[in-house]
Amino acid sequence: MITQEQKNELWSIIEKIKxxxxxxxxxxxxxxxxxxxxxxSFDGSLWFFTDKSSSKVYETQKDKKVCVSFGDRDKNRYVSLSGSVSISTDNQLKKKFWNPLVGAWFEGDYSSPDVALIEIKVSKAELWETDKNKLSQLYELTKAAVSDDTPDIGHNRKYG
Known part of the structure; x- marks a missing residue:
């Protein structure tokens, strides 16, 4: 289970990437x-809008397990979140998350029967990050290649 502190840490990264x-x-x-x-905010679920007849919906009916990956190349941070998906056409939920940018992708508004929400209940997450610049990373990789050591280019944390 992912703790609230871990959710906050993950959200502080993915909210900026979007x-x-x-x-x-x-x-x-x-x-x-x-x-x-x-x-x-992130309470353990990720939310996305989709067209109810999209291939995503079909695919998630076949296999409810999904993964979402976020990457921030500028800060050398990468997050992978795994979990189970459900599809919602609840108008109150759609209204809660609806905004003009979402509206640009759909005809009508949130109440359209073709508009659906994807909810991913995150069960596991993984974070990779480094504070080393590219030159330092290259040095570590080169050093590891000639010494059979593991390169020290950052750290990895697992949640859940």
Whole structure:
């Protein structure tokens, strides 16, 4: 289980990135696509809008396990969150998360029957980050290649 402190740490990173790559599985193939988070806090669930008839919805009906990855190349931080997905057409929830940017992707408004929300209940997360610049990372990689040591280029934390 991911603690509230860990949720806060993860949110402090992904709220700035906003767009993550949602990976689904249709039973045979994996597929990723960029998705924009629509919430303003993280309680353990990630929320995205989608068209109810999209391939994402079909794929999540085949396999409820998904992964969303966020990357911030400028700060050398990468987050992967895994969990189970559900689809909601609840108008109160859609209204809560609706904004003009979301509206640009859909005809009508949140009450349209074609508009749905994807909720991912996050069960595990992983964070990779480094404070070393590219030259230091290259040095560590080169040193490791000639010495069989593991390069010291950052750290990795697992949650859940």
């Amino acid at each position: 767009v993550g790559m949602l990976m689904t599985h249709d039973g045979q193939e994996y597929r990723s696509r960029p998705m924009h988070i629509v919430q303003d």
